[in-house]
Amino acid sequence: xxxxxxxxxxxxxxxxxxxxxxxxxxxxxxxxxxxxxxVIPAKFIQELVCTHNGKAxxxxxWGTAVSANPYLSFEFRGAxxxxxxxxxxxxNTGESDSAEHTV
Amino acid sequence: xxxxxFLKGTLASSAVAVAVGAGLLNPRQVLAAWPKSAFxxxxxxEALNGAFGSELxxxxxxxxxxxxxxxxxGAVVPVTVSTNLTNLESISILADGNPTPLAANxxxxxxxxxxxxxxxxxxxxxxxxxxxxxxxxxYSARKEVKVTIGGCGG
Amino acid sequence: MKKMLTMAxxxxxxxxxxxxxxxxxxxxxxxxxxxxxxxxxxxPLNEFGNGVYAIDADARSSWEAIEEFPPYDDxxxxxxxxxxxxxxxxxxxxxxxxxxxxxxxxxxxYFDAKSGEVKTLEQEINECRVKNGEKPLPGKKGDIAxxxxxxxxxxxxxxxxxxxxxxxxxxxxxxxxxxxxxxxxGQLNMxxxxxxxxxxxxxxxxxxxxxxxxxxxxxxxxxxxWGNLGTLQRRYGGCNEQVxxxxxxxxGPEYRALEYFHTYMSxxxxxxxxSTRK
Numbered sequence: 460x461x462x463x464x465x466x467x468x469x470x471x472x473x474x475x476x477x478x479x480x481x482x483x484x485x486x487x488x489x490x491x492x493x494x495x496x497x498v499i500p501a502k503f504i505q506e507l508v509c510t511h512n513g514k515a516x517x518x519x520x521w522g523t524a525v526s527a528n529p530y531l532s533f534e535f536r537g538a539x540x541x542x543x544x545x546x547x548x549x550x551n552t553g554e555s556d557s558a559e560h561t562v
Numbered sequence: 563x564x565x566x567x568f569l570k571g572t573l574a575s576s577a578v579a580v581a582v583g584a585g586l587l588n589p590r591q592v593l594a595a596w597p598k599s600a601f602x603x604x605x606x607x608e609a610l611n612g613a614f615g616s617e618l619x620x621x622x623x624x625x626x627x628x629x630x631x632x633x634x635x636g637a638v639v640p641v642t643v644s645t646n647l648t649n650l651e652s653i654s655i656l657a658d659g660n661p662t663p664l665a666a667n668x669x670x671x672x673x674x675x676x677x678x679x680x681x682x683x684x685x686x687x688x689x690x691x692x693x694x695x696x697x698x699x700x701y702s703a704r705k706e707v708k709v710t711i712g713g714c715g716g
Numbered sequence: 717m718k719k720m721l722t723m724a725x726x727x728x729x730x731x732x733x734x735x736x737x738x739x740x741x742x743x744x745x746x747x748x749x750x751x752x753x754x755x756x757x758x759x760p761l762n763e764f765g766n767g768v769y770a771i772d773a774d775a776r777s778s779w780e781a782i783e784e785f786p787p788y789d790d791x792x793x794x795x796x797x798x799x800x801x802x803x804x805x806x807x808x809x810x811x812x813x814x815x816x817x818x819x820x821x822x823x824x825x826y827f828d829a830k831s832g833e834v835k836t837l838e839q840e841i842n843e844c845r846v847k848n849g850e851k852p853l854p855g856k857k858g859d860i861a862x863x864x865x866x867x868x869x870x871x872x873x874x875x876x877x878x879x880x881x882x883x884x885x886x887x888x889x890x891x892x893x894x895x896x897x898x899x900x901x902g903q904l905n906m907x908x909x910x911x912x913x914x915x916x917x918x919x920x921x922x923x924x925x926x927x928x929x930x931x932x933x934x935x936x937x938x939x940x941x942w943g944n945l946g947t948l949q950r951r952y953g954g955c956n957e958q959v960x961x962x963x964x965x966x967x968g969p970e971y972r973a974l975e976y977f978h979t980y981m982s983x984x985x986x987x988x989x990x991s992t993r994k
Contacts, residue, residue, distance in 0.1 A: 465789065474675070480785045487683075489661065505596045516671045517678075522601035524657060524665035524683045526638045527943070530785050532679040535671065630778035632922050634994035635940035640781035679781065710922040 464546055464558035475538030475562055477509065479531050479546060487523040502552055504529060510545045511538060538562055601664050609656060609664040610693065610700075619693055619702035622647070627705040628679075629690050636684045636709040644677035649697040653678050658704075659688025684709045741880040741890055741980060748981045752929040755916065764930030765985045767993065771917050772924045779992060788865065788938035788990045791945045795866030798859055803848040809863065812844035821871035822987050825976045826879065827886035834889045834976045838864050838947055839967050855966040856950035861936040865945050868936065868989035876933060876987060878980040893977025896970055897928075902961030908974075911955075923994075932979040934991035945990055948975055 463482040468475055481504065488501025507519040516535040540562055547557030600612030610617040628642040643653050653676070654667040665682045676694070684690075689704040739747070752764065759770050769776040799817065802808050810816035824837040835843075838860055842852035853860040880890050897908045911920070912928035919925070935948035942950075949971045953963035964970035 465785070467785065478785050480787075480789065482790065485683075505601075514671070516674050518669040520596050520601070520667045520669075522662055522664050522666065524660050524662065526681040526683055528787055530640075530679070530681045530782075532642075532784065533668070533670075534675040534677060536673045536675070628777070628781075631774045634775055634778055638782065638787075638940045640778050642781065679784075681782070708922060 463556045464548070466544065466546060466558060466560040468544065468560065468562045470538055470540055470562060473538055474534050474536050475511070475542070475544075476534045477532065477544065479509075481529050481531075481548060481556075483527070483529060483548070483550065485523065485525055485527045485529060489523075502550060502554075504548045504550045507531070507546070507548045511535060512542055513545075597667075600667075602662055603664065604662060606656065606658050606663050606691070609662070613654060613664060613667060614693075614695065614700055616700060619700040622701045622703060625692050625694055625701060625703035627690055627692050627703055629705050629707050631706075632708045632710070633684060636686070638681050639684050639690075639707060639709075640679065640681050641690055642677065642679040643692040643694075645692075645694050645696075645701075647676060647694055647696040647701060650674075650676050651695040651698075654693040654695075655680065655682060656691040656693065657682060657684050657688055657707075658691055659686045660684065663691075741887075744894065745981055745983060749929060749984075751913065752916065752927050756927070761984060762986055764927055764982070765933035765988050767930060767934060767991075768924050768926035770930070771927070775924065775994070782940075782992050786938070786990075786992055787940075787943075788945055788992065791862045791938070792865055792869060792990060794859075795862030795864070798863050799866050803845070803850050805848050807848050809841065809844055812840065812847065817867055818870045819874060821868040821989070822874040822876050823878065825972060825979060827881055827883065827889060827976070829881070829883060829886075832885045834886075834972045836949075836967065836972055836975055837867060838949070839972070841867075842967075855947070856953070857942070857944055857946045861945040861947050861950075864947060865936040865990040868987060871987040872989065873986050876979055876983050876985055878976070878983055880980060889973050889976055890980065892969070893973035893975070896974040897977055901956060902959035904959040906959040908955065908978075928978065928981070930982050930985045932975065932982050933985050933987050934989050934993075936989060937991050937993045939993045941994065948978075 465480045467478045483504055484502055485504065486499055486502040488498065490499050491497065492499055501523060503523045504521050504525070507521065508515065509517045517533055519531070521529070542562040544560040544562060545557060546560070547555060549555040597612055600609050603609035603612050607617040610619065624647050625643065625645045629639060633639045641655055643655060645653070650670050652667055652669045655665045656663045657665055660683070666680060668678050670676070684707060687706070687708045689706050691702060691704045694701045749761070753761070756771055763770040769779050799809050814820055821837060825834050828835045838855060841860060841863055845852055880886050900907045900910070908928060911925050915925050916927040917924060932948055935951070936945045937951070938945050949966050952971050952974060953966065956963045
């Protein structure tokens with residue numbers, strides 16, 4: 460299901476701006492289902508890794524307070540058009556996804 | 563015995579750091595490093611201790627937080643943390659009024675700029691706190707965001 | 717023949733000469749627009765298409781941060797896919813619309829002389845389905861909002877251009893919509909105009925009330941509180957419920973008339989849909 464991750468990049472000089480939007484519920488485990496009254500179990504991304512040509516540029520640990528369908532934007536130096544970005548996430552239930560993007 | 567455990571711990575954590583730095587770890591392996599105690603902490607002190615082993619941060623003007631004065635919607639509060647500090651290791655975002663204050667911790671490579679943008683949930687009016695680890699030291703800044711439950715907006 | 721002539725004359729008379737004291741749509745539009753331009757000096761007309769973000773800088777910066785990677789991207793893509801997917805009979809939505817449905821949102825809603833009805837885009841999307849042997853889509857959100865959102869996006873940058881033809885039936889729809897806009901409703905006894913005209917720019921608790929001028933340009937919108945796209949009429953329903961009134965039927969005559977009036981009042985402002993709202 461590599462379609463949970465969307466990546467947009469722009470390069471200015473050798474600085475690459477990365478914007479990503481991930482489809483994920485980011486359920487806190489504190490909400491109750493309005494109908495059943497049962498607590499909706501937590502399901503949230505805990506770890507996100509972004510590599511540039513195989514080298515880590517950013518790793519993130521997330522908690523439940525990151526919004527549903529998480530957004531992340533950051534910049535790194537040393538990029539040029541055609542470079543490969545890899546982004547992957549893993550959530551607390553062990554589910555994961557990754558996507559590759561060409562700058 | 564105690565010393566041995568200590569050594570083992572040190573070795574293990576540095577191995578993780580080296581591997582992550584070299585981009586050798588896949589997320590599955592890194593997951594083991596997710597700091598449970600920091601993210602499940604119910605207070606700022608506990609969260610900071612869990613994440614950094616210290617709750618002491620130095621307030622600084624060298625960290626800028628861009629977040630709304632009044633949140634459009636507490637479930638989606640855009641936050642940008644930027645810093646002109648150097649030797650960056652990580653940028654963390656916390657909301658001191660949330661049930662578990664630590665929202666996100668970003669670990670930056672040497673060529674990654676000191677600026678991250680994301681969107682966080684805020685349960686009530688409180689401070690967004692940014693903690694930056696730079697050269698082994700912790701620096702912080704805060705900005706209040708008002709959160710109300712509303713319905714209008716066309 | 718004589719009777720027909722009399723009728724025709726009466727129709728012309730009605731259309732050409734509004735009752736004494738009653739403003740023409742053109743006069744209404746000018747007064748409506750002038751009201752907001754005077755209330756918010758320095759805000760260019762087209763900026764009103766950004767709703768409350770035209771007048772609230774703090775909210776705007778947060779909105780712009782969200783629009784960097786808009787949460788409706790997925791639904792917009794889905795809408796495009798649905799729009800281009802043929803029905804069981806092999807035809808597509810494009811076959812039902814002028815210019816294949818591309819770049820036409822700025823002319824909706826419009827008065828259809830043949831049926832004597834005001835037609836909205838969502839209504840015609842469903843009519844197109846029925847005509848091609850498909851079931852109509854449930855209104856307000858989901859696929860219909862995605863398709864409508866995609867179609868609207870192909871009109872971005874085109875100014876709203878709603879026509880009130882010289883036809884007493886069209887004028888009757890317009891007057892009905894205008895009455896809806898100014899009619900007090902619900903336990904709170906408030907009209908659309910009370911909040912979005914008389915008090916536009918003022919606060920209700922922490923919220924800045926958006927100007928009614930320009931609202932229709934950006935629908936369907938992704939509201940953060942909905943978490944998905946919804947049509948203008950979904951919002952009308954929500955607004956009515958907020959003043960503790962019962963919402964009118966989706967795509968019923970009341971909301972279609974209101975949409976006709978409301979969109980006509982925003983003529984000249986560019987379509988910029990979909991967009992994100994709080």
